[in-house]
Amino acid sequence: MRPAIIVFSAAILPLALAGCQTMTPEERRAADQRSCAGYGFKPGTDAMARCLLDLDLDRRADMRSWRDQQARTMWGPMYVERRIIIKED
Template structure:
């Protein structure tokens, strides 16, 4: 295999690997890790509140993104072309 093919294949594999979504279990583990990093102890009210806040923030970000997508101007709608009519006096 040629070196430039190997580089291309590696770049493609890296790109595809970055497109993976997190499973709910992975997301929960990441959230718990983040809350522990913030100083919350597992199985406490503070930890539950931290997990809830992270989930609410994620949902708010998703709603904002959806609103932005839905309110973007559409470029593929009807096109109206107006041609000016010049009337010159006789």
């Protein structure tokens, strides 16, 4: 019964964590605006717009990097090892 609990936990944990990290576009924009305001940028200025753009570009670059890393590890070459056991008399 214990392996079933481990398998169940392994299946549910990623779903629970994904649910915690979901932000709507409006929430993300508000968080980005708070971040840029925290850096000292004033709303409605070109500097604020540039800060928001930089945050979005950084987020997209991080996502591309993560996606590329996942593709390399998931679809990389597969090595199969066949061991040959030789018994000596």
